Amino acid sequence: MDIHVDKDACVGCGLCVKDCPMHVYELQNNVSVAVRPNNCMGCLSCHEICPAQALEHRGIYAARRHYIDIKVCEMLRKVV
Amino acid sequence: MSGGYIDELHEAFHSDLIYRSEDIPLDCSPKPKEMEQTLHGVMKLNGLIIRSLEEIAGRGANAVTYRAGKKFGHEVAKYFQKRDDVEGALHELSDLLRGQYSFEVWKPEDKETFIIEENGETFIYLVFHDCIVRQTLRRNGLDQGGPLCQTLFGYVVGAIEEITGRKAKLEIVHTGPNACLKKLVLK
Numbered sequence: 001m002d003i004h005v006d007k008d009a010c011v012g013c014g015l016c017v018k019d020c021p022m023h024v025y026e027l028q029n030n031v032s033v034a035v036r037p038n039n040c041m042g043c044l045s046c047h048e049i050c051p052a053q054a055l056e057h058r059g060i061y062a063a064r065r066h067y068i069d070i071k072v073c074e075m076l077r078k079v080v
Numbered sequence: 081m082s083g084g085y086i087d088e089l090h091e092a093f094h095s096d097l098i099y100r101s102e103d104i105p106l107d108c109s110p111k112p113k114e115m116e117q118t119l120h121g122v123m124k125l126n127g128l129i130i131r132s133l134e135e136i137a138g139r140g141a142n143a144v145t146y147r148a149g150k151k152f153g154h155e156v157a158k159y160f161q162k163r164d165d166v167e168g169a170l171h172e173l174s175d176l177l178r179g180q181y182s183f184e185v186w187k188p189e190d191k192e193t194f195i196i197e198e199n200g201e202t203f204i205y206l207v208f209h210d211c212i213v214r215q216t217l218r219r220n221g222l223d224q225g226g227p228l229c230q231t232l233f234g235y236v237v238g239a240i241e242e243i244t245g246r247k248a249k250l251e252i253v254h255t256g257p258n259a260c261l262k263k264l265v266l267k
């Protein structure tokens with residue numbers, strides 16, 4: 001897995017470090033660094049918890065999302 | 081467990097996609113037409129949950145849903161080929177779950193093999209990618225790992241027992257928005 005942390009966006013809160021079950025991240029100089037990217041199993045809990053949206057995963061399998069309402073998506077497409 | 085099947089699984093779950101954080105998801109994937117198979121799965125599952133609830137009402141939600149899932153697993157897997165090897169059983173299981181759940185065999189970096197022996201236990205890590213239970217929970221704003229997840233546990237255990245004739249146990253390690261890590265303990 002190829003994990004990128006946007007160093008400018010990261011606020012160094014350490015939430016991803018605490019939340020990742022595979023201990024992929026470490027805080028170094030107040031910025032999160034993916035030190036064990038091969039241990040990532042793609043749960044994306046870190047994306048959900050990061051307040052700065054600083055994370056990017058490359059080569060991930062995106063699970064199906066039937067739960068997202070099609071009508072809501074259609075409405076949002078019109079305004080976003 | 082031979083490398084070929086594992087490599088095939090890894091290939092199926094690898095992509096060149098770049099996944100960025102997003103404010104509001106604008107897409108519902110896959111296309112609505114492809115949802116039918118999944119929705120049938122949900123309906124069947126719910127029917128069995130209710131039936132099991134009548135049978136053992138009062139014993140606690142987890143017991144009920146686990147039992148419903150296990151019944152579903154046995155019921156569906158009895159039409160599949162019986163296998164005594166774990167690799168073959170997982171292959172049968174992924175065929176069985178297609179359209180509702182998808183998983184791959186996984187191991188942490190420091191483990192040599194996919195079948196792990198630790199503290200007297202033999203187990204395999206499974207990463208569940210597509211999952212109707214996760215989708216149902218997120219659709220309703222409910223936490224993962226509760227009673228509805230027990231249906232999947234029961235389902236997998238029931239199917240593995242039916243296919244291999246061996247007792248099995250599934251433990252939750254982590255639940256995430258895109259994938260969940262589970263431990264299949266072989267007895």
Ligand code: SF4
Nearest residue numbers: 020040041043044046
């Ligand atoms: S996707 Fe999951 S396993 Fe991977 S880095 Fe994020 S929290 Fe850790």
Ligand code: SF4
Nearest residue numbers: 010011013014016050
């Ligand atoms: S959760 Fe986001 S902002 Fe906080 S340390 Fe991790 S990457 Fe940085």
